Amino acid sequence: xxxxxxxxxxxxxxxxSLRLSCAASGFTFSSYWMHWVRQAPxxxxxxxxxxxxxxxxxxxxxxxxxxxxxxxxxxxNTLYLQMNSLRxxxxxxxxxxxxxxxxxxVPDYWGQGTLVTVSS
Amino acid sequence: DIQxxxxxxxxSASVGDRVTITCRASQGISSYLAWYxxxxxxxxxxxxxxxxxxxxxxxxxxxxxxxxxxxTLTISSLQPEDFATYYCQQLNSYPPTFGQGTKVEIK
Numbered sequence: 001x002x003x004x005x006x007x008x009x010x011x012x013x014x015x016x017s018l019r020l021s022c023a024a025s026g027f028t029f030s031s032y033w034m035h036w037v038r039q040a041p042x043x044x045x046x047x048x049x050x051x052x053x054x055x056x057x058x059x060x061x062x063x064x065x066x067x068x069x070x071x072x073x074x075x076x077n078t079l080y081l082q083m084n085s086l087r088x089x090x091x092x093x094x095x096x097x098x099x100x101x102x103x104x105x106v107p108d109y110w111g112q113g114t115l116v117t118v119s120s
Numbered sequence: 121d122i123q124x125x126x127x128x129x130x131x132s133a134s135v136g137d138r139v140t141i142t143c144r145a146s147q148g149i150s151s152y153l154a155w156y157x158x159x160x161x162x163x164x165x166x167x168x169x170x171x172x173x174x175x176x177x178x179x180x181x182x183x184x185x186x187x188x189x190x191x192t193l194t195i196s197s198l199q200p201e202d203f204a205t206y207y208c209q210q211l212n213s214y215p216p217t218f219g220q221g222t223k224v225e226i227k
Binding site for chain 1: 152154156158162163164165166169170173175207209211214215216217218219220221
């Protein structure tokens with residue numbers, strides 16, 4: 001069974017940093033591209049970042065470019081999102097998601113999410 | 121960025137009803153569109169990709185159609201477990217944007 005379990009969320013002050021983790025199991029993690037998608041409280045889904053299977057290629061939404069860094073450790077089956085210079089508007093549930101092998105860019109499995117709250 | 125507009129934003133329906141949700145793109149996206157279902161406090165679930173291909177394990181009462189700029193998600197006979205919020209997502213170009221969502225509630 002495919003499982004994605006996020007952790008690392010919490011309360012952080014504006015300007016602070018946080019690192020999210022996503023532990024993957026039930027599939028060959030090193031074969032899949034991975035995504036982070038966020039959802040502000042009561043709002044819709046917003047794509048944040050994507051990384052290829054070996055970690056050599058990344059992409060970001062303009063709103064987080066230069067502040068967030070996506071990475072992965074295939075030996076540990078874990079995806080990361082390093083978030084720096086956090087702003088109030090970064091407050092959201094952050095989901096990690098696995099990209100489908102048969103359809104480009106489509107996340108086919110999602111974790112349950114971890115809540116990040118940026119507030120003083 | 122490509123904008124996706126879903127209509128309606130809110131829908132009230134009864135069990136057994138046929139429900140149709142529309143997603144319109146601000147420019148042509150061929151068939152690069154996916155649909156997701158999200159229940160409160162839960163992760164999104166992929167229902168349909170490539171506009172009309174049913175994800176494995178998704179009931180056949182769900183169907184998708186369309187290409188270019190106009191797409192529809194249809195639930196042929198609404199079941200109690202289908203009350204949720206539905207999102208479309210375009211995968212034609214970066215960034216992969218989502219529609220604002222359509223909440224389906226019980227009448």
